[in-house]
Amino acid sequence: MSGLRIAMFSEHASPLALLGGQDAGGQNxxxxxxxxxxxxxGVAVDVFTRRDAPQLPxxxxxxxxxxxxHLRAGPERFIPKDDLWPLMPAFRDAxxxxxxxxxxxxxxxxxFWMSGWVATELxxxxxxxxxxxxxxxxxxxxxxQGAADTSPAQRIAIELGVIQAADALIAQCPCERDELxxxxxADPDKVAIIPSAVNTQRFAPVPRDLARRRIGxxxxxxxIAYVGRMLSRKDPRNIVRALALLRTRWPEVPxxxxxxxxxxxxxxxxxxxxxxxxxxxxxxELGMRSQMRFVGKQxxxxxxxxxxxxxxVVTTPxxxxxxxxxxxxxxxxxxxxxxxxxxxxxxxxxxxxxxxxPPRDPKALAERLAYLLQRPALRRRMGEAARxxxxxxxxxxxxxxxxxxxxxxxxAQRARQTALHMASFTEFAEx
Ligand code: UDP
Numbered sequence: 124m125s126g127l128r129i130a131m132f133s134e135h136a137s138p139l140a141l142l143g144g145q146d147a148g149g150q151n152x153x154x155x156x157x158x159x160x161x162x163x164x165g166v167a168v169d170v171f172t173r174r175d176a177p178q179l180p181x182x183x184x185x186x187x188x189x190x191x192x193h194l195r196a197g198p199e200r201f202i203p204k205d206d207l208w209p210l211m212p213a214f215r216d217a218x219x220x221x222x223x224x225x226x227x228x229x230x231x232x233x234x235f236w237m238s239g240w241v242a243t244e245l246x247x248x249x250x251x252x253x254x255x256x257x258x259x260x261x262x263x264x265x266x267x268q269g270a271a272d273t274s275p276a277q278r279i280a281i282e283l284g285v286i287q288a289a290d291a292l293i294a295q296c297p298c299e300r301d302e303l304x305x306x307x308x309a310d311p312d313k314v315a316i317i318p319s320a321v322n323t324q325r326f327a328p329v330p331r332d333l334a335r336r337r338i339g340x341x342x343x344x345x346x347i348a349y350v351g352r353m354l355s356r357k358d359p360r361n362i363v364r365a366l367a368l369l370r371t372r373w374p375e376v377p378x379x380x381x382x383x384x385x386x387x388x389x390x391x392x393x394x395x396x397x398x399x400x401x402x403x404x405x406x407x408e409l410g411m412r413s414q415m416r417f418v419g420k421q422x423x424x425x426x427x428x429x430x431x432x433x434x435x436v437v438t439t440p441x442x443x444x445x446x447x448x449x450x451x452x453x454x455x456x457x458x459x460x461x462x463x464x465x466x467x468x469x470x471x472x473x474x475x476x477x478x479x480x481p482p483r484d485p486k487a488l489a490e491r492l493a494y495l496l497q498r499p500a501l502r503r504r505m506g507e508a509a510r511x512x513x514x515x516x517x518x519x520x521x522x523x524x525x526x527x528x529x530x531x532x533x534x535a536q537r538a539r540q541t542a543l544h545m546a547s548f549t550e551f552a553e554x
Pocket of ligand 1: 423
């Protein structure tokens with residue numbers, strides 16, 4: 124596989140971005156880790172992302188074998204991803220010009236629907252197959268968010284076109300394959316399941332006392348942590364409601380502190396992050412504010428202390444395409460209570476590494492919290508089972524190996540198609 128040259132398209136999610144804000148989360152981590160992992164296998168990767176600040180150099184050598192190419196497409200400032208679609212033709216043209224000037228690629232890997240469109244647009248001019256991963260699907264978002272969904276009107280039609288045109292589709296878990304096949308009519312033979320993963324050097328258990336000391340939390344008392352982008356669909360408010368129920372219905376459980384990690388800024392700011400404002404108001408309304416501790420966004424190397432300081436980590440989104448944060452918490456040896464949606468049903472083993480609860484159901488969450496918070500030995504057992512599960516099933520080198528194997532298969536298949544096409548063309552010309 125050494126010698127392959129791959130173009131990785133990720134218009135809004137740069138591997139060089141700070142994480143935790145509105146549009147920087149799992150996709151950035153995926154692009155970062157998969158590109159580095161591929162490079163370690165001898166694959167050269169160019170990551171194409173939009174130039175969203177004037178000071179960015181045109182090309183950055185991110186790691187040996189991985190370059191980040193900042194393409195000019197629209198104003199050189201942050202633009203929310205839902206406003207980027209009109210800039211995609213310019214992004215495509217800039218990518219094509221760079222690719223042609225740099226010797227082309229063996230395969231094109233699209234991320235998200237817009238970069239998927241760019242990759243399929245370049246499939247013919249660059250004579251290279253397209254491998255697409257969506258990270259999130261428009262139909263699912265619309266189903267859950269309804270009128271609050273700010274995606275461009277064309278999103279679903281473009282997704283359908285990309286699914287038809289791509290040579291292979293990556294699903295991160297069986298539920299994502301079902302979305303592709305059942306909601307979008309994807310050819311099941313085109314779908315490969317490659318679960319995303321965790322960097323287990325970065326996310327590893329830290330003794331609870333040490334973690335708490337490092338982040339300035341008292342040694343005694345129970346702690347629950349939420350880590351993630353502060354969005355209403357991630358529903359951190361559900362956790363606050365559950366804590367309020369815990370206090371009234373399970374008074375025997377000492378009131379836990381809720382750590383809330385994430386937001387637009389590193390100092391938590393309700394003006395910059397509306398969800399933090401909503402959480403503060405809800406906390407006031409339910410009399411829970413003194414138990415809530417807002418942390419703001421933190422960069423990955425600091426996160427292991429936040430996960431490890433917790434007795435239980437909770438994430439109860441309305442929906443979740445895959446969800447890296449539950450896996451990161453598991454890698455830190457902590458039990459996770461997550462909602463039984465999307466990829467979370469695949470990563471958390473209910474009753475073994477944590478619990479699954481229905482989304483938007485604070486009572487179900489409170490019940491599980493009450494049970495687990497009163498059982499330190501069970502928490503330890505589940506945390507250790509979680510850590511082992513991640514080490515066994517969810518590490519990035521495996522993702523890179525499977526991705527490289529998929530590229531090779533698809534490249535060979537495209538070469539066969541091209542040869543057949545050429546043969547029939549020659550026959551036709553000779554007849
Ligand atoms: N993250 C981070 N700092 C924060 C909040 C989140 O680095 O303050 C990271 C988190 O560790 C995870 C990613 O952002 O790797 C979120 O990915 P996930 O798949 O859980 O959700 P997404 O953001 O893609 O919806």
